[in-house]
Amino acid sequence: MIDRRVRWRGALAATVALTVAGIVDGNPVLLLGAVVPLVFVAYGSLSRVRVPADLVATRSVTPTPAPPGQPVTVTLEVTNGSDRTITDLRIADGVPASIAVLEGTPRAGATLEPGDSHTMEYVVVARHGEYDFDPPQCRVRGLGVSATATTTLPVSGDRALVCRLAADAPPIEEDGSTRVGQLTADEPGTGISFHSIREYHRDDPADRIDWRHYAKRGTLATVNYDRHVSATVVLVVDARPANRVVAGRGRPTAVEYGAYAATRALSDLLDHGHDVGIAVIGTDGPGPAGCRWLEPASGPAQRRRALEFLRRVADEAAADRDSSTPRTAGGGRTRRQVRKVLELAPTTAQVALFSPVLDDPPVAAVETWRGAGLPVVLVSPDIVPSNTVSGQFEQTRRRTRLARCQATGARTVDWRRGTPLPVVIEQAFAVDARRSSRRSTGGSASSSNTGAGGKRDSSWNGGPDERAGSNPAADSRRWGGGE
């Protein structure tokens, strides 16, 4: 589309003013000077522009697919394939309306000689779903700037940003592990990593004898390794409408973050041989009490089912994030679903709740589950912006709620923005895996202290109960001991 704008009204006004002044003053110099603005008017009027035919654009989106919240770099390279210099080229890439530009700009202005390229790079935030880029808008001006030609550029390369919950989750091995679980327990057994050394017993296998110790002291000793155990974990996603909020325009909702964290935890736990179940609270599902429920199980089939389950949750949250429908609380439904999770979860299971804790129901849920003796991990994605007074107030309230959850004995992990999710997941489940082993072995494990000293200080004379920092009574109280 070729357009021409009136840009020289001021020059015409100057011409008239100088003409009048010249006539009034009888000054021919001013009259001649009136010609100068007219030269610019003529220059603007006579300049022509053509729609560029040989402009080529190539877009790359890296990485794609990406998990929610991850910065994605978009690069658009525009090449002048014609034999004419484009003196004034302005480009705006067609960023999807739902996506926010985090860094850089999707616009550029350049002068391109034949064969020249201009590259612009910007960063967007991935949100769950698939977003098609519009073709880049391009506007070319002639030398006089008044005439403009606007068109859309054909683009090659990536045309969409794909965001999936399981984008960075490692695939689970089809044949599975030969061991029953791969979480290390805080008690000795057979395994790979060193746990402690004890006195040799006559029936100990020869490959566990510490020959170095024998060479040093002349007595036989046996090496204990970390014991691998399996656990049952129920991942609960808080998908209530109140959590379908974003930290800023174009950002993923808290539910999407929660589903993403659950997906990552699911992959990790299944990969280590644990039984994992899924529960979604806050939505009307086909399960009991409206709670969407997937029985704990392990293996690739369970992973597929669970991923589909979580994808559906994220899809619903993504579909609802731009709606202006008021988000109702549904407190009664949430309470029923929380109790239903308690009923459905195996007695030896631990619960991992993924919630931004923007209100009180998640705290009540944690209190309910902890009251029933279930170990609870709360992974809370932080989506509250702290750059405003109200945001800081809300952040303070949220952290107070996290502290209340912690006071019940739950392990709370505040997933701050910028912290890699694998670190968060590892932090959330590293300790609890060991603790779950105590549950599965009747609470005979000695300590919840995972410090290096506490774990590795075992020696000839020290039994498991004598480790530094151990407090079995307090620990069993906290984790529903007696099981």
Add this chain to the structure above:
Amino acid sequence: MSLAGPRLDRPSAIGDEGRARTASLWLASLIVVAIVGVVGFEIGEPSLLPTLGPVVGLAVAGVGLLERDGFVSLVVAHAFLLTFGTAFALIVLAAPFVARAGIAASGCALALAGIGASWANIGGDGLGTAAAGSVISYASMLCSLVLMGILTAVVYFGWTVLTSIIGFSTPVASLTGFLLIVAGTAGVVRLSLRWLPIRQVTPRDRRPTIERRLTAVRQRLLYTAVGSIGALVGFGALGLAGVDTAVTSVPVLAWLLTSLSSPLVVWPIVAVGAVSLLAGAVAVLLRRLTRDDSAGTTRRTAAAVVGVGLSLPLLLGLVLIVAGAGLAIGPILLGLGLVVALVLGPIAFLIVVGSGAVGVGLGLLPARATGPAVAATGLVVAAIGVGRANPLVVFACIAGAILVWDSATFGLGLTAELGHLPDTRRLELFHGAVAVAVAIGAVVVVTGLEVLRAGFFAGGGAAGGAVVVALGALLLLLPVRG
């Protein structure tokens, strides 16, 4: 719709319409500065640029600072407006009436102000705010001047009365003066007790006690005032009855009554009254100033504070004129300068800024490109001012005006279309180079025409040449009017 036409894409967080891109503004600024410097030499005022620069710059800074919300920033802004702004306005409006070169100086001031406004991103809204603020400051200055006059009269009257009382030598007069002072002081102290926030600054647990004491003090002050007046009336009645001569005939009593008007008695009482009145007035003023803390109140208060502050030099000017009358011409001239600058300057500033705001409102000036338009207008005015000087300078002024407009609006269009983030320096410099080349070509052409005109039409008189050139210019308009 933006200045540059429809946007390439939807508005987003990336692009917002604001100041023009830097390279374009630099180009326009260099052109303006160079032309103002050349014009200064041409009109015989080489210091024109260094003189106008700070004045205009600080005036523009004053308008720019009005966008802020802080009290100190606003006070500084209004102070700049009523000092440098008035100086700028007086140059723009008064200089053309002084000499023809004044037109050039006025145009140069406008050009510098326009380019400064472009840097400060001042549009029609900023001019309107400046005009409103200057009205408040000006009104405050005049009101405070009137108030100061009244206050001075009151103080002068009180001083005269007090010195008269102190000078009384008869017992009756001394007693009358003393009773008047006591009644007045009691009334003033009672009034200031009402104004002072004594109850509010008292700890909560002691407030009932303080309130009881305040009530008692107010009652006593009332009794004192009424009693003094009653005693005054009674003493007057006794005087009419002729009893006072009997009282004053007793030497001790006469000495006691006479000593009541001595400075040792009068001044402490007057000091108590004056201090309490001052404290009460300050408390009332502070309360009024801090009652409403909205942005509008802050803005108005800052303007009023500057107006009150400038009323002092205005008063000084008036005093110098009155005091120097018939004695020396120096103080009178200084006083006249102060009075004229402070009384007429803000009006001139209001006219200049108000004209800009009205021009924007009527659509004569583009709202977003007010600065470039004013700068270009200023250069055209400067060209008219130096019309009888070197033709090359005239043509350079006109070409500079068009270049400034072209470059600045090009930069504004870039900002509107692409935002502030992309690097567009190469684009801007390319456009600037082409525009400068066109301007140089135009100047060369018209200079050649001028040489021809001076050669061929020199014998035919200026009028004939002027008519030919006018017709030529008008004919040029026809093919390019669209």
